[in-house]
Amino acid sequence: MDNFNKDRYLGTWYEIARLDHSFEEGLSQVTAEYTENDDGSIKVINRGYNEESGEWEEAEGRAVFVDNSGAGHLKVSFFGPFYASYVVFGLDDHYSRAYITGYNRDYLWLMARTPEVSDSVLEDFKETARAKGFDLDELIIVDQSRQ
Template sequence: MAITTGCASKAPLPTPSQVDLDRFMGAWFVVGYTPILVDGKAHNAVEHYFLAPDGKIRTTYQYRDGGFDAKLKTHTPVGTVYNAETNAEWRMQFIWPFKAQYIIYYLSDDYNRTIIAHPNRKYAWIMQRTPTISDGDYEDMLKKLEAVGFERSLIQRLPHDWSSDQERLRVIESIGSRKPLADAGL
Protein backbone atom coordinates (compact mmCIF):
# COMPACT_ATOMS: atom_id res chain seq x y z
CA MET A 1 0.00 0.00 0.00
CA ALA A 2 2.90 2.43 0.39
CA ILE A 3 4.78 4.27 -2.32
CA THR A 4 8.54 4.71 -2.51
CA THR A 5 9.40 8.38 -2.80
CA GLY A 6 12.03 10.57 -1.24
CA CYS A 7 11.33 12.68 1.81
CA ALA A 8 14.66 14.27 2.73
CA SER A 9 13.12 17.57 3.89
CA LYS A 10 10.52 16.03 6.23
CA ALA A 11 11.07 15.31 9.89
CA PRO A 12 10.64 11.65 10.83
CA LEU A 13 7.10 10.64 11.71
CA PRO A 14 6.56 9.83 15.36
CA THR A 15 5.66 6.22 16.08
CA PRO A 16 4.40 4.22 19.05
CA SER A 17 7.22 3.34 21.43
CA GLN A 18 6.48 -0.37 20.94
CA VAL A 19 4.17 -2.33 18.64
CA ASP A 20 3.31 -5.86 19.75
CA LEU A 21 3.42 -7.63 16.39
CA ASP A 22 1.24 -10.54 17.53
CA ARG A 23 -1.53 -8.13 18.60
CA PHE A 24 -1.14 -6.10 15.38
CA MET A 25 -1.67 -9.11 13.12
CA GLY A 26 -5.07 -9.93 11.63
CA ALA A 27 -7.64 -7.90 9.72
CA TRP A 28 -7.79 -4.11 9.54
CA PHE A 29 -10.59 -2.39 7.63
CA VAL A 30 -9.32 0.57 5.61
CA VAL A 31 -11.76 3.42 6.37
CA GLY A 32 -9.71 6.33 5.02
CA TYR A 33 -6.83 6.48 2.55
CA THR A 34 -4.94 8.32 -0.12
CA PRO A 35 -5.85 6.40 -3.27
CA ILE A 36 -3.08 5.30 -5.59
CA LEU A 37 -3.34 4.13 -9.18
CA VAL A 38 -4.34 0.55 -8.39
CA ASP A 39 -6.99 1.23 -5.71
CA GLY A 40 -8.59 4.55 -6.67
CA LYS A 41 -12.09 3.05 -6.65
CA ALA A 42 -11.73 0.69 -3.68
CA HIS A 43 -14.77 -0.45 -1.70
CA ASN A 44 -14.82 -2.75 1.35
CA ALA A 45 -11.03 -2.66 1.62
CA VAL A 46 -9.20 -4.84 4.12
CA GLU A 47 -5.51 -5.02 4.98
CA HIS A 48 -4.61 -8.33 6.64
CA TYR A 49 -1.30 -9.25 8.29
CA PHE A 50 0.09 -12.66 9.10
CA LEU A 51 3.42 -13.08 10.92
CA ALA A 52 5.17 -16.01 9.23
CA PRO A 53 7.59 -18.28 11.10
CA ASP A 54 10.52 -16.64 9.23
CA GLY A 55 9.58 -13.22 10.67
CA LYS A 56 8.18 -11.89 7.38
CA ILE A 57 4.76 -10.28 7.43
CA ARG A 58 2.57 -11.81 4.73
CA THR A 59 0.19 -9.04 3.81
CA THR A 60 -3.07 -9.21 1.91
CA TYR A 61 -4.66 -5.98 0.67
CA GLN A 62 -8.08 -6.85 -0.69
CA TYR A 63 -10.94 -4.68 -1.98
CA ARG A 64 -13.83 -4.51 -4.42
CA ASP A 65 -12.71 -2.49 -7.43
CA GLY A 66 -15.34 0.09 -8.39
CA GLY A 67 -18.35 -0.86 -6.28
CA PHE A 68 -19.70 -3.10 -3.53
CA ASP A 69 -20.49 -5.90 -5.99
CA ALA A 70 -17.44 -5.36 -8.21
CA LYS A 71 -14.57 -7.77 -8.82
CA LEU A 72 -12.41 -8.59 -5.81
CA LYS A 73 -8.79 -7.42 -6.18
CA THR A 74 -6.00 -8.85 -4.04
CA HIS A 75 -2.41 -7.66 -3.60
CA THR A 76 0.08 -9.63 -1.51
CA PRO A 77 3.15 -7.63 -0.57
CA VAL A 78 5.60 -8.97 1.98
CA GLY A 79 6.53 -6.84 4.97
CA THR A 80 9.76 -6.82 6.94
CA VAL A 81 10.25 -5.09 10.27
CA TYR A 82 12.85 -2.40 9.69
CA ASN A 83 13.11 -1.07 13.25
CA ALA A 84 13.05 -4.00 15.69
CA GLU A 85 13.27 -1.65 18.68
CA THR A 86 9.73 -0.34 18.11
CA ASN A 87 8.34 -2.71 15.41
CA ALA A 88 6.63 0.42 14.03
CA GLU A 89 8.76 0.85 10.90
CA TRP A 90 8.44 -1.73 8.15
CA ARG A 91 9.41 -2.11 4.54
CA MET A 92 6.81 -3.50 2.13
CA GLN A 93 7.87 -5.25 -1.03
CA PHE A 94 5.31 -5.28 -3.83
CA ILE A 95 7.80 -5.78 -6.66
CA TRP A 96 11.34 -7.08 -6.25
CA PRO A 97 13.74 -5.44 -5.51
CA PHE A 98 11.84 -2.30 -4.44
CA LYS A 99 10.76 -1.83 -0.83
CA ALA A 100 8.40 0.92 0.30
CA GLN A 101 8.56 2.63 3.68
CA TYR A 102 5.65 1.71 5.91
CA ILE A 103 5.30 3.57 9.20
CA ILE A 104 2.83 2.76 11.95
CA TYR A 105 2.32 6.39 12.88
CA TYR A 106 -0.57 5.94 15.30
CA LEU A 107 -1.88 2.89 17.17
CA SER A 108 -4.63 3.01 19.79
CA ASP A 109 -3.82 1.39 23.13
CA ASP A 110 -6.44 -1.30 22.52
CA TYR A 111 -5.07 -2.11 19.02
CA ASN A 112 -8.43 -1.29 17.45
CA ARG A 113 -7.43 1.73 15.35
CA THR A 114 -4.23 2.64 13.49
CA ILE A 115 -2.79 5.05 10.96
CA ILE A 116 -0.19 3.81 8.50
CA ALA A 117 1.77 6.57 6.81
CA HIS A 118 4.57 7.27 4.40
CA PRO A 119 7.21 9.79 5.58
CA ASN A 120 6.65 12.03 2.53
CA ARG A 121 3.22 12.98 3.98
CA LYS A 122 1.44 12.12 0.72
CA TYR A 123 0.16 8.64 1.54
CA ALA A 124 -1.75 7.43 4.59
CA TRP A 125 -4.25 4.76 5.55
CA ILE A 126 -6.71 5.03 8.44
CA MET A 127 -7.64 1.53 9.55
CA GLN A 128 -9.59 -0.13 12.32
CA ARG A 129 -10.78 -3.56 13.35
CA THR A 130 -14.39 -2.87 12.29
CA PRO A 131 -15.65 -1.59 8.92
CA THR A 132 -17.56 1.43 10.24
CA ILE A 133 -16.17 4.55 11.90
CA SER A 134 -18.15 7.39 13.41
CA ASP A 135 -17.80 10.86 11.93
CA GLY A 136 -16.23 12.08 15.19
CA ASP A 137 -13.63 9.30 15.30
CA TYR A 138 -12.81 9.81 11.62
CA GLU A 139 -12.35 13.54 12.24
CA ASP A 140 -9.99 12.75 15.15
CA MET A 141 -7.87 10.59 12.86
CA LEU A 142 -7.73 13.33 10.21
CA LYS A 143 -6.55 15.78 12.88
CA LYS A 144 -3.77 13.37 13.87
CA LEU A 145 -2.60 13.33 10.25
CA GLU A 146 -2.81 17.11 9.91
CA ALA A 147 -0.77 17.51 13.10
CA VAL A 148 2.25 15.92 11.38
CA GLY A 149 1.93 17.69 8.04
CA PHE A 150 -0.59 15.72 5.96
CA GLU A 151 -3.02 17.62 3.74
CA ARG A 152 -6.58 16.72 4.70
CA SER A 153 -7.70 17.02 1.07
CA LEU A 154 -5.51 14.02 0.10
CA ILE A 155 -7.36 11.65 2.44
CA GLN A 156 -10.61 10.09 1.24
CA ARG A 157 -13.13 8.14 3.23
CA LEU A 158 -13.28 4.62 1.85
CA PRO A 159 -16.82 3.24 1.37
CA HIS A 160 -17.94 0.15 3.27
CA ASP A 161 -21.23 -1.73 2.92
CA TRP A 162 -20.97 -5.43 3.66
CA SER A 163 -24.65 -6.33 3.10
CA SER A 164 -23.83 -8.04 -0.22
CA ASP A 165 -20.39 -9.25 0.92
CA GLN A 166 -21.41 -11.22 4.04
CA GLU A 167 -19.55 -14.43 3.17
CA ARG A 168 -16.29 -12.56 2.63
CA LEU A 169 -16.78 -10.70 5.93
CA ARG A 170 -17.43 -14.00 7.72
CA VAL A 171 -14.20 -15.48 6.32
CA ILE A 172 -12.17 -12.38 7.25
CA GLU A 173 -13.49 -12.45 10.81
CA SER A 174 -13.06 -16.21 11.20
CA ILE A 175 -9.39 -16.52 10.20
CA GLY A 176 -8.12 -13.86 12.61
CA SER A 177 -4.34 -13.96 12.44
CA ARG A 178 -4.04 -17.76 12.05
CA LYS A 179 -3.23 -17.69 8.33
CA PRO A 180 -2.86 -15.18 5.49
CA LEU A 181 -6.12 -13.85 4.07
CA ALA A 182 -4.73 -14.60 0.58
CA ASP A 183 -4.82 -18.31 1.53
CA ALA A 184 -8.53 -18.18 2.52
CA GLY A 185 -9.77 -18.94 -1.00
CA LEU A 186 -11.67 -15.71 -1.59
Protein backbone atom coordinates in the same frame (compact mmCIF):
# COMPACT_ATOMS: atom_id res chain seq x y z
CA MET B 1 6.11 4.76 17.40
CA ASP B 2 7.67 2.82 20.24
CA ASN B 3 6.28 -0.24 22.05
CA PHE B 4 4.75 -1.68 18.88
CA ASN B 5 3.44 -5.21 19.45
CA LYS B 6 3.55 -7.24 16.24
CA ASP B 7 1.37 -10.05 17.59
CA ARG B 8 -1.42 -7.65 18.55
CA TYR B 9 -1.21 -5.96 15.16
CA LEU B 10 -1.65 -9.16 13.15
CA GLY B 11 -5.11 -9.97 11.77
CA THR B 12 -7.66 -8.14 9.66
CA TRP B 13 -7.87 -4.37 9.34
CA TYR B 14 -10.46 -2.35 7.41
CA GLU B 15 -9.44 0.73 5.48
CA ILE B 16 -11.56 3.62 6.74
CA ALA B 17 -9.89 6.57 5.00
CA ARG B 18 -6.96 7.13 2.65
CA LEU B 19 -5.21 9.56 0.43
CA ASP B 20 -5.85 8.01 -2.97
CA HIS B 21 -3.06 6.62 -5.14
CA SER B 22 -2.87 4.62 -8.35
CA PHE B 23 -2.67 1.15 -6.78
CA GLU B 24 -5.96 1.60 -4.88
CA GLU B 25 -7.78 3.95 -7.21
CA GLY B 26 -11.49 3.16 -7.40
CA LEU B 27 -11.39 0.44 -4.76
CA SER B 28 -13.97 0.11 -1.99
CA GLN B 29 -14.39 -2.45 0.78
CA VAL B 30 -10.61 -2.49 1.23
CA THR B 31 -9.07 -4.75 3.85
CA ALA B 32 -5.56 -5.69 4.88
CA GLU B 33 -4.77 -9.06 6.41
CA TYR B 34 -1.50 -9.49 8.28
CA THR B 35 -0.15 -12.92 9.25
CA GLU B 36 3.29 -14.03 10.37
CA ASN B 37 5.45 -16.04 7.98
CA ASP B 38 7.71 -18.85 9.19
CA ASP B 39 10.76 -16.59 8.80
CA GLY B 40 9.29 -13.91 11.08
CA SER B 41 8.33 -11.56 8.27
CA ILE B 42 4.71 -10.55 7.81
CA LYS B 43 2.51 -11.70 4.95
CA VAL B 44 0.28 -8.87 3.73
CA ILE B 45 -2.85 -9.43 1.68
CA ASN B 46 -4.61 -6.26 0.55
CA ARG B 47 -8.03 -6.76 -0.99
CA GLY B 48 -10.58 -4.35 -2.45
CA TYR B 49 -13.60 -4.29 -4.71
CA ASN B 50 -13.37 -2.51 -8.06
CA GLU B 51 -16.86 -1.22 -8.81
CA GLU B 52 -15.99 -0.41 -12.41
CA SER B 53 -14.88 -3.93 -13.31
CA GLY B 54 -17.18 -5.65 -10.84
CA GLU B 55 -14.26 -7.71 -9.54
CA TRP B 56 -12.22 -8.13 -6.40
CA GLU B 57 -8.56 -7.15 -6.62
CA GLU B 58 -5.93 -8.64 -4.36
CA ALA B 59 -2.24 -7.97 -3.81
CA GLU B 60 0.05 -10.13 -1.72
CA GLY B 61 3.17 -8.70 -0.16
CA ARG B 62 5.81 -9.23 2.47
CA ALA B 63 6.76 -6.84 5.28
CA VAL B 64 9.86 -6.76 7.47
CA PHE B 65 10.80 -4.46 10.30
CA VAL B 66 13.29 -1.73 9.45
CA ASP B 67 14.99 -1.68 12.85
CA ASN B 68 13.29 -3.80 15.48
CA SER B 69 9.83 -5.23 16.04
CA GLY B 70 9.21 -2.77 18.88
CA ALA B 71 9.04 0.13 16.44
CA GLY B 72 6.11 0.51 14.09
CA HIS B 73 8.35 1.02 11.06
CA LEU B 74 8.31 -1.65 8.40
CA LYS B 75 9.15 -1.94 4.76
CA VAL B 76 6.67 -3.71 2.49
CA SER B 77 7.17 -5.25 -0.93
CA PHE B 78 4.43 -6.20 -3.36
CA PHE B 79 6.74 -6.18 -6.39
CA GLY B 80 9.86 -8.27 -5.94
CA PRO B 81 12.89 -6.48 -4.55
CA PHE B 82 11.19 -3.05 -4.36
CA TYR B 83 10.18 -2.01 -0.85
CA ALA B 84 8.08 0.90 0.36
CA SER B 85 8.07 2.38 3.84
CA TYR B 86 5.13 1.53 6.11
CA VAL B 87 5.06 3.67 9.24
CA VAL B 88 2.52 3.26 12.01
CA PHE B 89 2.44 6.71 13.62
CA GLY B 90 -0.69 6.30 15.72
CA LEU B 91 -2.23 3.29 17.43
CA ASP B 92 -4.74 3.14 20.24
CA ASP B 93 -4.15 1.00 23.34
CA HIS B 94 -6.61 -1.66 22.16
CA TYR B 95 -5.08 -2.01 18.69
CA SER B 96 -8.49 -1.18 17.23
CA ARG B 97 -7.37 1.70 14.98
CA ALA B 98 -4.10 2.67 13.36
CA TYR B 99 -2.72 5.72 11.55
CA ILE B 100 -0.29 4.76 8.80
CA THR B 101 1.87 6.66 6.34
CA GLY B 102 4.63 5.94 3.86
CA TYR B 103 8.00 7.56 3.39
CA ASN B 104 6.37 10.94 2.78
CA ARG B 105 3.07 12.68 3.31
CA ASP B 106 1.61 11.47 -0.02
CA TYR B 107 0.43 8.29 1.68
CA LEU B 108 -2.00 8.16 4.58
CA TRP B 109 -4.42 5.58 5.92
CA LEU B 110 -6.81 5.21 8.82
CA MET B 111 -7.29 1.51 9.50
CA ALA B 112 -9.66 -0.09 12.02
CA ARG B 113 -10.66 -3.54 13.20
CA THR B 114 -14.26 -2.81 12.23
CA PRO B 115 -15.64 -1.63 8.87
CA GLU B 116 -16.97 1.57 10.43
CA VAL B 117 -15.77 4.00 13.08
CA SER B 118 -17.50 6.78 14.97
CA ASP B 119 -17.42 10.35 13.72
CA SER B 120 -15.22 11.28 16.69
CA VAL B 121 -12.60 8.64 15.72
CA LEU B 122 -12.55 10.00 12.16
CA GLU B 123 -12.26 13.59 13.39
CA ASP B 124 -9.41 12.67 15.78
CA PHE B 125 -7.60 11.06 12.85
CA LYS B 126 -8.06 14.14 10.67
CA GLU B 127 -6.91 16.47 13.46
CA THR B 128 -3.78 14.38 14.11
CA ALA B 129 -2.99 14.12 10.39
CA ARG B 130 -3.35 17.88 9.85
CA ALA B 131 -1.12 18.56 12.87
CA LYS B 132 1.54 16.32 11.30
CA GLY B 133 1.39 18.27 8.03
CA PHE B 134 -0.86 16.11 5.86
CA ASP B 135 -3.01 17.81 3.23
CA LEU B 136 -6.44 16.22 3.56
CA ASP B 137 -8.10 17.89 0.55
CA GLU B 138 -8.03 14.57 -1.32
CA LEU B 139 -8.92 12.33 1.63
CA ILE B 140 -11.28 9.51 0.66
CA ILE B 141 -13.65 7.90 3.11
CA VAL B 142 -13.69 4.28 1.98
CA ASP B 143 -17.07 2.69 1.28
CA GLN B 144 -17.26 -0.40 3.48
CA SER B 145 -21.05 -0.79 3.19
CA ARG B 146 -20.99 -4.21 1.54
CA GLN B 147 -18.87 -5.94 4.18
